[in-house]
Amino acid sequence: MGPVWFSMKGMQLGKNVAQLEFPYFRGLASDQVESEHCTDEELSIGITTTDANERIEALLDLAFNNLRVDWGQAPVVVLMPRHLSKIKTNVISHLKDYIPSLSEALPHKIVALGRVSFFWSIKHIEACLESYPLVWVVGIDTNEFFLTGKVSCSSRPTESILVVKIEKSPNGVSIDWTHNDIATNKEQHPIVAKRLIDTAASRFKPNDVLRAIYHPYFVGPKTFSLWGAGMSSISPYVSLSTSYLSLEHDFGDLGPNLPLMELLDLQRNFLSLKYHSHHNVMLFNGTEDGFASCMNVSYK
Known part of the structure; x- marks a missing residue:
């Protein structure tokens, strides 16, 4: 697939709305970013409920209430962790409040395979780019730790949303x-x-x-x-x-x-x-x- 251009249009990392002033996006190399920029407390949205629907709705509200994006008539690919696949209908229903085009008859796709979701969606994105100038990718994640207390990863559990526009480009x-x-x-x-x-x-x-x-x-x-x-x-x-x-x-x-x-x-x-x-x-x-x-x- 390519060449394409990736544009970050919005990111919610726990309580942080990550924009250009966020340390990682100031042009620093990855090995220059110190972990104290994101404390454990900041990596969650700061609510105590263990109900997945409530946490996702709160996360979506945090991320999208101040997000100004012209979604247009473009396909949307939604990436989620495996443990949210049972409530993906509810997630998409709430997401439609913010992304009206999800209700349109466009080649949208939901992939709930956790950290490999994007890998498994590449063929679909590539096919969409043959008919559309761009594709939106929305990643939604609340770590299972916040729902069950189970530690399922070796790094710190987080909650995040990332909105990325992928478009065809002469160079990229x-x-x-x-x-x-x-x-x-x-x-x-x-x-x-x-x-x-x-x-x-x-x-x-x-x-x-x-x-x-x-x-x-x-x-x-x-x-x-x-x-x-x-x-x-x-x-x-x-x-x-x-x-x-x-x-x-x-x-x-x-x-x-x-x-x-x-x-x-x-x-x-x-x-x-x-x-x-x-x-x-x-x-x-x-x-x-x-x-x-x-x-x-x-x-x-």
């Missing part, structure tokens, strides 16, 4: 390929993780250079062993200048919004010439229930 980010896989049981998770990275390695040409790798938050032996086993297969394409980046270190578990943040980050790095047009950037991630995805990105 090109998603050269994606690969999605799924494990049918927990015993298969390491196999699928390694298979995913091996498949990615097979897509590279001998002279390709990986300038950056956006990866899951490697905390603890379990997480590292899950993904680390496959990393050796991409070693021929890495060098001393390869950056290993995890935005979760700075912002906590962004769920379905994580790949969008990563794409905004790498787009900015291409524009600032930190990354160059001959560089490749790889993104990969997975979910607790076995979904795994990766993509390779360049700038055309």
Whole structure:
């Protein structure tokens, strides 16, 4: 898919309305952002209810009440975590109050696969861009911790909404390929993780250079062993200048919004010439229930 241009039109990260003055979007490199910019308290919306509908409605109200966007007649892709799939009808119903075009007969799509949702929606977005000049992507996430108290991630739980416009552009980010896989049981998770990275390695040409790798938050032996086993297969394409980046270190578990943040980050790095047009950037991630995805990105 591409070349395309990603434009962030709105972001709610916990209690913060993240605009251009937000530290991350002042042009700082990812490794310059200190985690104290987002305290644990600020990463939630600050209400005590464990009802998913109430939390999502409060989050949507926070994010959209002050958002001024001309949605037009364009498809909308909504990304959500897996645990919200049971209430997605209610989520969309409330979202229609803010996005009138969701009621129109347009090729909208809902993908509730957590942090790999965007990966699994790329083919649909690409098809939409053949008929429409732009596609809206709305990521909605409230971490399961705020509903059940269960810690399901190694980084800090967050609540967030991200609104991104994707449009065709003469120059921009090109998603050269994606690969999605799924494990049918927990015993298969390491196999699928390694298979995913091996498949990615097979897509590279001998002279390709990986300038950056956006990866899951490697905390603890379990997480590292899950993904680390496959990393050796991409070693021929890495060098001393390869950056290993995890935005979760700075912002906590962004769920379905994580790949969008990563794409905004790498787009900015291409524009600032930190990354160059001959560089490749790889993104990969997975979910607790076995979904795994990766993509390779360049700038055309």
